[in-house]
Amino acid sequence: MDQMEQLWAYMQEDIKADKIAQQIRRSALRQKLEKTRDFILRQQNEYKNIEEQVAVSIDRADVISDAIRHAEEQLQAIQQRFDENPPDTQEAAHAMVDELEKCRRTIQSYEKEIREIHKSSNLYVSKVPSITQNIVQRKAEFDTMKAAYSKETESLKKEEETQRALAAEKAVGISPELMEAYNAVKRQISPPMALLHGGMCTGCNTTQPNAALRRIEQGEGIVECETCGRILMMRKG
Template sequence: MKAAPAAQKRLLDLAELDSALDRLAHRRRTLPELARIDDLSTRLARVATQVIAAETEAGDLAREQTKAEGDVDSVRVRAERDQKRLDSGQVSSPKDLASLQSEIASLGRRQSDLEEVVLEIMERREAADAQVARLTAERDELAAERGTVEDARDTAFAEIDKERAEVQAKRGTVAGDIPADLLALYEKLREQFGVGAAMLHGGRCLGCRTSLSIAEINRIKATAHDEVVRCEECRRILVRTPESGL
């Protein structure tokens, strides 16, 4: 392949711009905000699950408390009804009177036991509600922090994308100065090796950092200036300049 030396040198400008684009892409992929968002999202998902579990437990305890309080009310109503019968003097039979007094005493003990159950449930519910409040606050705090980090990420993305657009515009201008066949070769090599062209500097390929043999240097010296030469080691296009040491 042949190309004017000036066109070949433009490959170095193109390679520099491509390296800049690669660096920008790497910056975009490795922003510290991305790792932070992933960490916060993981923690947020875990806490959100804990909130649901805590709310479920608190709801179950609320229903359990309501039922227990209903049981207390039921026993209290029965005890009050029996006490009224006893106080009214309607029960005259000693046997029935003893039975009624025994039932009232039994209901009193039952009510006391049920009230203890209600108190125990209330304590558990209070702890569950506190857990819900704590976890909800933690969830909201994590969500707010993630939102802040996402804003920082978006700002960084915008800056990188702006710079990338500017570099892309410059690349388009440089690529327009390069013959189509040479540009196609460069693009193919760049896809394979990451860098499609490198300067021959002081007898060394700056693409693979390999020093050329004397025989190879002599071969390149004998090659016409418009001939496109390749590094024998890495197969990239070697661009000759006054610093090539030829």
């Protein structure tokens, strides 16, 4: 058998196998499975996001705690100074009181910030149980669906396997170069071959240039349709 004829015969079986694979992919259960998987992924991302937010909050709270400690030390230093060396003028006394006040206000504002950080952290953390529950629940649903899907596709997969084996038999003897060209075209368009009829590609109904027609007639290697890219072949006899 002519190489092109052989490739053509291979394509018939190859396309049949692809159709079965497509049937498996288009299963309603599979679509549900994918939706559930996406939901689980989103929840996992949210969980990760919370972890990150909490980590950032903890870092920020540490920084502020240090600042509070520092301000408290300052406050103590001022008080110590007051005890050891009481101000002798009213002006000096006022200045010291101002300094103390400033220090206290700083501490208060830091403490307020810490409370806010804790509040938002708690809010994040409070979402964790429902997220975890969602993940666990959907994961269980996913597993049940997956089992049903496997059962559903088992027979189709066997059918596909048989069909692929049949195609493989037809592929025996086809040159690797031709097979490679076939697969390259198939990645772009399927079916990847088209018959030439009345000078036209029957894949896309475009008239082919004379040079291409001549090359096909003379069996000069692989000729692809200029419009759709399919490998063209002429039926002999």
